[in-house]
Amino acid sequence: MKTHHLIRVVASLAMLATSGLAYAEEYKASTDEKAIKMTNVASLEARVQARMEKGAFGYIRGGAEDENNLRSNTES
Secondary structure: OHHHHHHHHHHHHHHHHHOHHHHHHHOOOOOOOOOOOOOOHHHHHHHHHHHOOHHHHHHHHOOOOOOHHHHHHHHO
8 A cells, every 4th residue: 555655656746847847946926016907918918928038928828738727718
């Protein structure tokens, strides 16, 4: 029983190490602390794109791996 649990833990860690989660430290949140007046999503997206590195923005805008959140957010 303990061996199976250990194998699952090691497999989970291996999957995390190879996923985008392993690179989360490379992306830093904005230090701006002001309110955002959002009029529409396209406007907000343009403002974010102007402040982010091109590669980071493309990764997130492209759906950040499996595109599930992008699809869900776009549909809502």
